[in-house]
Amino acid sequence: MAGCAALSGAARGEELRDLCPDRPGKGTSPCTVDAGHLQIEADIVDGAFQRSGGVTTDTYAAANPTVKYGLTDRWDIEANLAPFVAVRSHDETTGQRRTVSGIGDLFLRTKVNIVGNGGGSFSIAVDPFLKLPAARIGIGDGAVEGGLVVPMSLDLGGGWSLGMTPEIDLLKNAMDSGRHPAAVGVIGLGRAVAGGVTLGAELWTSQDIDPAGTTRQYSFDLDAAWQPADNPNLQFDGGVNRGLNANTPSWQVYIGVSRRF
Numbered sequence: 001m002a003g004c005a006a007l008s009g010a011a012r013g014e015e016l017r018d019l020c021p022d023r024p025g026k027g028t029s030p031c032t033v034d035a036g037h038l039q040i041e042a043d044i045v046d047g048a049f050q051r052s053g054g055v056t057t058d059t060y061a062a063a064n065p066t067v068k069y070g071l072t073d074r075w076d077i078e079a080n081l082a083p084f085v086a087v088r089s090h091d092e093t094t095g096q097r098r099t100v101s102g103i104g105d106l107f108l109r110t111k112v113n114i115v116g117n118g119g120g121s122f123s124i125a126v127d128p129f130l131k132l133p134a135a136r137i138g139i140g141d142g143a144v145e146g147g148l149v150v151p152m153s154l155d156l157g158g159g160w161s162l163g164m165t166p167e168i169d170l171l172k173n174a175m176d177s178g179r180h181p182a183a184v185g186v187i188g189l190g191r192a193v194a195g196g197v198t199l200g201a202e203l204w205t206s207q208d209i210d211p212a213g214t215t216r217q218y219s220f221d222l223d224a225a226w227q228p229a230d231n232p233n234l235q236f237d238g239g240v241n242r243g244l245n246a247n248t249p250s251w252q253v254y255i256g257v258s259r260r261f
Helices: none
Strands: 038-052 055-072 075-081 084-091 097-102 106-115 122-132 145-149 152-157 160-172 179-192 197-210 213-226 234-243 251-260
Touching: 145 179, 160 197
Parallel strands: none
Antiparallel strands: 038 055, 038 251, 055 075, 055 084, 075 106, 084 097, 106 122, 122 145, 122 152, 145 160, 152 160, 160 179, 179 197, 197 213, 213 234, 234 251
16 A cells, blocks of 8 residues: 555645655555655564465564655665564474574665655656665575565545556575566555545565576555554554465564654
8 A cells, every 4th residue: 555645745844745654565655755854664563374385384573664764855765674583384294393583684775756756646766675685594595686666656536546566676596596587566556534544455466487487476455554633754554465376475464653753
């Protein structure tokens, strides 16, 4: 739903734009943080649960923050590192159980809005990112990887908005040190309702085109966000994601918060 928020409230003097975080949802918002301001968007708790081929894998993350800083009215820089991730697996055939825990990988990104940061019915941005390996094997893959996200948002009127987030990544091969492309896409519909609440639904897909074999993932996701009327710099959110094939976690649930300073 992040890419679905309609943009309004252009900055005039000291007035800030409407709060527009990337969360909730797997989409990315095309708007940036106001110049000179800091914004933190964090999972309070996140759990993903997968069962495939007789192996159950549960992944948990806590207090997973993305820190953003606005350099100009159209350009911000961002960093993300989860301080705690735990991956628990159970092979029902062998009975083997394994738990790996530690920090996550470091993600560095920068977002530049091209159109629509201060209002209007359409907005688009470019959002390149770099992943630096910080996590243990079993949480991460130990490789430098990166990609480019192009988030877009269209105000449909009447409180409805449409978000699209195409993405192309360059990932490490599973069997060697080479690299291969992966294509990710999110399309979402959002609806602003009473009391500062926004509801969203998304379809997400990932096509990891590894030489050893393409891995396809799909999910249908529902989320909600609430921005208190007396604090325009704060948002609470949560969501439930339902995997649509065996390669995708069957369920993912999360709650989180965003705060602009």
